[in-house]
């Protein structure tokens with residue numbers, strides 16, 4: 391017997407629509423049930439959402455995503471049209487369409503994981519743009535926060551051996567932990583191995599953490615290379631003058647770094663030097679694939695096997711062999727003239743989505759900014775009128791100023807992200823047009839970035855690299871050329887042939 395499609399139904403009306411004629415949940419449900427029975431689709435669950443102006447979150451939408459995640463045999467979502475399912479830019483990222491058919495009933499379109507249809511192509515492009523927008527927004531916000539680092543303050547956690555004062559800004563030496571750090575540097579500067587230093591610290595009674603008396607070799611290696619201990623603040627390879635006191639002398643730090651060079655262990659080498667490090671995981675055990683240099687010049691990759699014994703740990707593959715496989719992966723991405731119109735359409739539609747999303751976000755942030763400024767003014771007046779005491783005033787004002795800072799950072803991030811959005815569209819087209827020639831000219835770290843952009847789930851087994859193409863690039867892959875030779879996993883798009 392043929393297996394019937396099992397589906398969920400999602401219907402939604404916005405608060406605006408409810409005021410108008412002709413929009414109702416019932417009408418959508420009728421349409422969708424009618425469609426289901428004509429197509430012999432079993433509806434297993436209905437999710438309906440009638441938004442009110444007050445309640446903006448989409449609870450049923452989230453519920454549906456949870457339901458789909460849990461259920462094994464539901465493979466389709468029925469909706470009236472695209473904007474029912476994706477109200478928000480962000481939703482594109484949440485709905486995993488590599489697993490479900492999405493039936494856009496009124497638009498008479500089915501987006502399936504199997505067929506690279508026109509609709510799916512446009513859709514894939516929108517997914518990528520939405521995802522990039524949100525990633526960029528996060529990145530820009532982070533950048534804004536990190537401007538604070540340039541002023542010499544630690545963001546978040548301070549290094550082991552320091553602590554933050556109550557004002558959360560001033561960093562001082564933690565006299566309980568600092569001796570551990572000083573002793574570690576001394577011992578390592580004497581030329582002892584990490585293993586030896588680690589054990590000697592313990593023997594001499596230096597306790598790393600209450601729960602872990604001994605420090606691990608990896609943690610020790612990192613600690614001994616942390617230049618922040620001399621009173622500077624290193625952020626993204628730039629060194630700023632720190633606002634915290636030095637815990638050790640520059641001289642001692644330098645001596646310890648010399649020991650690292652003598653040790654000559656590839657273990658603590660910066661991954662940035664290796665083109666494909668951090669890109670792949672082991673197909674057997676899921677651990678990271680790392681690289682090391684053999685005989686001073688040959689680069690080999692292998693499984694780190696950190697989760698226990700993995701057979702792959704002893705299997706080394708040369709960088710050249712990996713490079714060749716990724717080269718082929720990129721080579722297979724190409725843009726045919728007939729696709730250009732789809733891309734233009736996708737960009738146009740995505741632009742409209744983005745506009746709505748960021749306008750909404752800006753309005754919310756500005757409202758919050760206004761509210762906070764008003765509060766700050768009000769409490770300041772009350773303070774000068776002697777209506778409240780100093781302690782209460784200080785507490786409030788510092789919290790609200792912090793919140794205000796965060797909002798201003800977010801507003802600026804939004805502004806910068808919007809500027810980037812246009813570049814993103816161009817980047818996608820450029821990448822599609824000349825993926826290979828762009829790729830081949832790059833330095834290793836840029837190559838890795840581009841691979842991350844085009845591929846995901848890269849794994850290594852023996853000498854074989856496997857990967858998935860990201861949306862929408864999966865639609866532009868010349869499948870014949872790459873399938874023959876390499877293990878390409880066709881999880882999110884499959885040619886119908």
Ligand SMILES: [Zn+2]
Pocket residue numbers: 672673674675676677693694695700701702703
């Ligand atoms: Zn492994």
